[in-house]
Every structure is written in structure tokens, then in C-alpha cells.
Amino acid sequence: MTDPTGMKIIDVLLVEDDDGDVLMTREAFEHYKIRNTLHVVRDGEQAVQFLRREGQYSDAPRPDLILLDLNLPRFDGRQVLADVKADATLRSIPVVVLTTSEAEEDILRSYELHANAYVTKPVDFDRFIEVIRKIDEFFVTVVKLPR
Numbered sequence: 001m002t003d004p005t006g007m008k009i010i011d012v013l014l015v016e017d018d019d020g021d022v023l024m025t026r027e028a029f030e031h032y033k034i035r036n037t038l039h040v041v042r043d044g045e046q047a048v049q050f051l052r053r054e055g056q057y058s059d060a061p062r063p064d065l066i067l068l069d070l071n072l073p074r075f076d077g078r079q080v081l082a083d084v085k086a087d088a089t090l091r092s093i094p095v096v097v098l099t100t101s102e103a104e105e106d107i108l109r110s111y112e113l114h115a116n117a118y119v120t121k122p123v124d125f126d127r128f129i130e131v132i133r134k135i136d137e138f139f140v141t142v143v144k145l146p147r
Helices: 019-031 044-052 077-086 104-112 125-142
Strands: 011-015 037-041 065-068 095-099 117-120
Touching: 011 044, 019 037, 019 125, 037 044, 044 077, 065 077, 077 095, 077 104, 095 104, 095 125, 104 117, 117 125
Parallel strands: 011 037, 011 065, 065 095, 095 117
Antiparallel strands: none
């Protein structure tokens, strides 16, 4: 889909349990006038339900991009990533792990589970929104996403 200016619009699923990080992501979208649709779920179980269009998410769109925190209640991000990449209908969706962890084992494990990128969340607000802008710019402007 494109907006009136011809810019591509994608559906982004943010899987994040921290209210502050959700707010900063929304603010980044507003600040940079990112027209993509941001859908938010708060834990790994909701993420899987959203992706499989189950329960309250039966009419959820298929996201074009997933921003995934690792440290989530219920299913953690690693489990969500493993489920997505093991499912033939979902595995083509790019997954960007967006987390506070800088642990080498988390980075390695995420790539072993076929994450498309691993980004450590900056704690500084201005830097955080710049990172969100760069992720958006890369996946909307540079990368060709499957439909």
C-alpha cells in the first residue's frame, strides 16, 4: 500500500512489554512522520496469537516487519522468534530484535534463530527515536519486502 505521496506503507508489529519503550516508538513514528501502521502486543503469547490471527486478533493484518523485544512475559522473544522462523507462512517476515541486551549469547542465539537484525535499544530518547527512524528507513526505502 502507498500513501497519497506515493510512499510505501507497511504494517509493523511491535512486541514490547515496556510502556516507556512503546511510547518512545510511537513518538518516533510521529516525530519522523512515519506513516506505517504500528500494531503493539505486550507479550510473546499475544505476538503468536496476532501472527496466527487467533482469538481477539482474528482480523489482524499480516505484518511486513516485526520489532521484537527478547525479555517478554509468557513466551519470551526467543520463543516467538523460533516460532516465526519455523512457520512456513510467517518465516519470510523480517524480524528485528530490538532489546536492551548486549549479551553476546543473546546476539548469537538471535541470529541462530534467523533474526534479520539485532539492535540494542539506546537509553537516550533522541538516540532511540533515531534508531527507530533508521530501521524504518532501511526496511521501507532500501529493502524489498515480500508481499
